[in-house]
Amino acid sequence: MKTLTYREALREGLSEEIERDENVVIIGEEVAQYDGAYKVTEGMWKKYGDKRIIDAPISEAGFIGLGIGASMLGLRPVMELMFYSFAYVAWDQMINNASSVRYMSGGKINCPIVIRGPANGGTGVGATHSHTPENAIANVPGLKVVCPATAYDAKGLIKAAIRDNDPVYFMENTLLYGETGEIPEEDYIVPIGKADVKREGSDLTIVSHGRCVLMALKAAELLQAEHDLSVEVVDLRSIRPLDEETILASVRKTHRALVVEENKPFCGVGAQISHLIQSQAFDDLDAPVKRLSAIDAPAIYSVPLEKVQIPNVDRIIRAALSVG
């Protein structure tokens, strides 16, 4: 095993896939000569050159549409959104074209694209740079959405995403890029559609994704130490497809569920999880499913307030203790 940061793990996964398949190209703003706005692609342009690592001018609809068009013929572009908040500039391409071309052609075409980038707030960059659109994307049939919280999951999932023959939208987090984790020396994949129990417990299930998983794990430690509450933390990793079995197995064991998300509440990922649990594990519940989402307003700039707006360890603890 070796220790890598989340960004290094991503870079390793991207590099391995570039070397494995000549159809993989990376396109995005500042990905090549600048080494990546968040250094995910650092060193890759020097190693792989202009043909494989491509700097795009600021024109998301253009370069993402280009990638989608090229993928119809078999290219496998991995396109970076510097912030997933910029997805809306390319929304028509990402939602109308990438998801629908297969269906509208009666199955004649597929788009093996990956669109990756940080989908998070918590960094004081304001409302237009702090979006977490995984919930909106997961609503669209034809698309897949994943959200790795750890270095291990990031490398494994980026490789799976690149090899996947459907569009995979890959949510990262600027606050996770520097977090370290253990990575195997040997090659591995994290399968899309599989959640991961990051901590076992017996009194309460916390279901979460992205950086909220790490906060849930910290909260779980404190809940055990200070409140003698044994918390199981389920990391979704994959939003669509969704590992319902792991979630339900956990709830059947603990009988209580708290869903924690950085999404805003209305139709956030948590709404889908909550519906799943109440509809499939109703008789196993001793209390209604509780949701902790970001406070329902555009992302506030002021740093200490943003720390409250996004679920934090304190809010998770309070929410956990308040589950029936």
Added chain:
Amino acid sequence: MSTMAATRKPAQRSASSAGADYAQAPVNASLAPAEKIRLLREMVRIRHFEERSLKAYNEGAIAGFLHLYIGQEAVAVGSMSVLGKNDHVITAYRDHGHALMAGMGMDECMAELYGKATGCSKGKGGSMHFFAPDKNYWGGHGIVGGQTPLGLGIAFYLKYKGLQGCCLCYLGDGAVNQGAFHESLNLASLWNIPVVYIIENNLYSMGTSLERSSAFTECLAKRAEGYAMDWDVCGGSDLYEVRAHTAKAVQRAHQESRPAILEIQTYRYRGHSVADSKHEKGYRTKEEIEEYKRTRDPIQSFKSRLLAEGVLSEDQYAEIDKAAKSEAAAAAKFAEDSPYPTPESIQEDVYWETDHGRTSEGRIFFNDEL
């Protein structure tokens, strides 16, 4: 393959085309008589397919939108007829003509309009979404301008693979104002991508005339200069003219990997779509339409040419016309007799993975019950 940073020549406009006899252009002079007749036949087939689908729509057999290509036939037939095996085509929603010229059948296209399972998209796409990747034809797209980055991507693929080919990406006069088109133009020129944007300028974007939609009035193609890109304008009722101008742009794309905009002046006799109730007495006049039909019909124009060249006789033309009409009628019958898709098929063709023996885990469709 030229590098991304190659220096570009200044954008050029082709020499004036007024009064030129395009029959003598090499690309046309080299056509065999049989090939000339084939091109006429393609236009006639498109005309009859469109007329027959209009009839079906008015009878209630076709739902949604129907954007007819009647009057514009020489644009698709002329431009696509100069393409080679590594050239590809993509267009917007007025796509029946391009589809038939690409080699799609009337049966599968008509059945698609009827929403039947035997349609080219299994009834899942409809009029705006005919596709035939095996014929290098990539649709059929509903969002105005939405196909322009896709066409760019197709051409990018060809260049990436070292293939000498180009993509003809068609759009209308209304689409030129969409932002995605401008992003595509910049990328195409900056990266030397062999895409040829063909603006089918039929003067009206639904009910909005050119004067009311485009700030720059000289022509639409000249916007290419803002992107250091070559551009050209030609008439769209003379098939030879369309061929000559398209061939030039295609050749530049093949040999220099440079993009271009080719604006082709054309006209639609019918409304924006069949539901357009103002097309004869709102935003344009019946007189204007009749004038175009009388003086600039592409089929009549090419027919006269071929008669004058001695390559075609009136009897032959009558045969072609009759055969095309029968073919369209047979396609309507095929569509009528075909079954609708089954409810079970609604969730097929959504993911490549679910259509090829699902290997990933987890739930991928989310209805509680069907």
